Amino acid sequence: MTETPSFNNISFTYDSQQRKSPAVEELLDIIRYRDLIYQLIRRDIVARYKRSVLGILWTMLQPLGIMIVLTIVFSSLFGGAREYPAYLLSGLIAWTFFAQTTTASIHQSVWGGALMRRINVPYTVFSVSSVGTGVVNLILSLVPLFLILLITKRPITWAVFFLPIPLLFLTAFALGIGLMLSSLAVRFPDISEMYQIIIQAWMYITPIMYPETIIPESYRRWVLHLNPMYYLINMFRTPIFEGRLPSLNIIIIGAVISLVTLTIGWIYFSHQADKFAYIA
Amino acid sequence: MNPVIILDNICVRYRAPEAKFGTFKEYAIQLLKRKVKFKEFNALSNINLQVNEGEILGIIGRNGAGKSTLLKVISRVLVPTEGRVRIRGRVSPLLELGAGFHPELTGLENIFLNGTLLGHTRREIESRLAEIIEFAELSSFIDSPLRTYSSGMVARLGFSVSTTWQPEILILDEILSVGDEAFRNKCKVRMATYRDAGSTTLLVTHDSSTVETLCARAVWLDHGEIKAIGPASEVVNMYRQSQ
Numbered sequence: 001m002t003e004t005p006s007f008n009n010i011s012f013t014y015d016s017q018q019r020k021s022p023a024v025e026e027l028l029d030i031i032r033y034r035d036l037i038y039q040l041i042r043r044d045i046v047a048r049y050k051r052s053v054l055g056i057l058w059t060m061l062q063p064l065g066i067m068i069v070l071t072i073v074f075s076s077l078f079g080g081a082r083e084y085p086a087y088l089l090s091g092l093i094a095w096t097f098f099a100q101t102t103t104a105s106i107h108q109s110v111w112g113g114a115l116m117r118r119i120n121v122p123y124t125v126f127s128v129s130s131v132g133t134g135v136v137n138l139i140l141s142l143v144p145l146f147l148i149l150l151i152t153k154r155p156i157t158w159a160v161f162f163l164p165i166p167l168l169f170l171t172a173f174a175l176g177i178g179l180m181l182s183s184l185a186v187r188f189p190d191i192s193e194m195y196q197i198i199i200q201a202w203m204y205i206t207p208i209m210y211p212e213t214i215i216p217e218s219y220r221r222w223v224l225h226l227n228p229m230y231y232l233i234n235m236f237r238t239p240i241f242e243g244r245l246p247s248l249n250i251i252i253i254g255a256v257i258s259l260v261t262l263t264i265g266w267i268y269f270s271h272q273a274d275k276f277a278y279i280a
Numbered sequence: 281m282n283p284v285i286i287l288d289n290i291c292v293r294y295r296a297p298e299a300k301f302g303t304f305k306e307y308a309i310q311l312l313k314r315k316v317k318f319k320e321f322n323a324l325s326n327i328n329l330q331v332n333e334g335e336i337l338g339i340i341g342r343n344g345a346g347k348s349t350l351l352k353v354i355s356r357v358l359v360p361t362e363g364r365v366r367i368r369g370r371v372s373p374l375l376e377l378g379a380g381f382h383p384e385l386t387g388l389e390n391i392f393l394n395g396t397l398l399g400h401t402r403r404e405i406e407s408r409l410a411e412i413i414e415f416a417e418l419s420s421f422i423d424s425p426l427r428t429y430s431s432g433m434v435a436r437l438g439f440s441v442s443t444t445w446q447p448e449i450l451i452l453d454e455i456l457s458v459g460d461e462a463f464r465n466k467c468k469v470r471m472a473t474y475r476d477a478g479s480t481t482l483l484v485t486h487d488s489s490t491v492e493t494l495c496a497r498a499v500w501l502d503h504g505e506i507k508a509i510g511p512a513s514e515v516v517n518m519y520r521q522s523q
Contacts, residue, residue, distance in 0.1 A: 013368055035400075036396035039392050118379050120355060277357055
């Protein structure tokens with residue numbers, strides 16, 4: 001075999017030995033493929049409702065229905081029928097966003113994995129678009145939420161304009177967790193089954209259906225303060241339910257947790273991404 | 281000599297656990313006990329190859345010889361375990377017709393979905409939209425959901441989207457079994473046009489006579505290694521004799 005000339009003078013569009021760090025490369029790819037992300041989000045939303053009569057209304061009716069059921073069951077236990085619906089719904093919407101996007105991220109990545117063995121796409125698009133779909137759904141479900149606030153005569157204050165901030169952190173956290181789980185799920189498909197149990201348990205230890213005050217003082221440290229979703233739900237709920245800004249403590253801890261989670265998830269995932277195509 | 285593809289000592293090594301672990305739990309336990317034995321399998325080993333601009337290179341070999349793996353390395357689906365890949369220009373996608381289509385979306389919506397999957401922007405797709413629809417011969421069905429299409433229609437749409445943009449490197453992977461005779465001929469004409477317009481072409485096939493007629497140079501892959509490389513007629517002869 002003769003030595004191949006080096007061809008250093010030619011600029012190649014792709015050189016497997018001169019790549020940027022995976023996390024940076026993935027980030028640049030995501031920006032380049034932004035139109036694909038838009039198309040995937042659109043597909044998720046359009047395809048989901050295409051054959052149903054009420055269509056996109058379901059995104060708003062679903063949380064309402066769950067809220068009505070839970071209000072009937074729990075309102076006498078946890079506060080009056082006046083306060084409970086708004087309390088429940090504000091927490092439930094944030095939680096549903098997290099649970100749905102992380103689950104969707106796993107499923108999309110497994111679906112995308114099959115696709116990725118045939119064409120070259122940045123792998124993170126599937127998680128990013130899952131979270132994007134979740135954001136659209138969450139914004140739609142704000143409509144029934146504000147409807148309930150009006151009906152139950154809860155005051156709506158300027159604090160609601162703070163909502164984009166907790167939404168941003170929720171998105172970052174969900175994406176980070178989604179990426180970590182997806183990179184595992186590509187290798188072990190039963191992660192997705194396991195996660196359904198975890199998310200169920202996680203929901204019950206997070207104060208969504210019940211007020212945090214019913215947790216005994218001695219447990220709070222473990223159940224609340226080590227639970228990232230406690231901060232994020234609190235940050236989202238306070239402006240809606242109490243009409244004021246969340247405490248600075250909650251904001252800072254929530255911000256740090258979600259940004260760290262996203263960074264770790266992104267770096268871990270993009271370092272694994274080259275290996276995904278090897279997993280048949 | 282103006283290389284568009286350079287492969288240096290490419291190895292693609294699959295590393296599979298010897299026993300199949302169905303669940304994460306099982307795997308974790310075995311891994312902790314250090315009982316996981318890995319079986320290594322070289323899908324490609326020591327591939328050195330240079331393809332020059334405008335060349336038509338035939339790739340022959342039996343099933344499982346590593347042809348598809350080689351194409352995956354060139355189209356950047358697979359990063360090789362070892363070695364260096366250098367590519368100049370856009371590589372046409374491996375044509376898995378209709379991969380990524382969604383049955384509930386209309387033909388039009390699927391064009392955008394598939395087009396962006398292939399790395400095109402929305403604007404690029406919009407500017408070629410009429411051409412894509414016309415080539416697929418689907419003008420009157422383009423607003424119907426894909427689930428109402430026949431398999432031939434889906435294949436035509438897939439082919440049309442993925443070949444509308446002329447790539448610098450064209451991969452032909454025994455695709456021309458699409459649709460009816462007339463559409464097949466149309467596909468062949470389009471491929472020939474790209475070839476003549478200077479796209480470097482990789483032709484992958486079982487049919488060694490096609491390679492003989494179309495290619496100047498050919499590679500024979502066997503068990504993940506290059507068994508022979510050189511003028512197409514010589515390589516094809518060697519390949520035939522081995523059968």
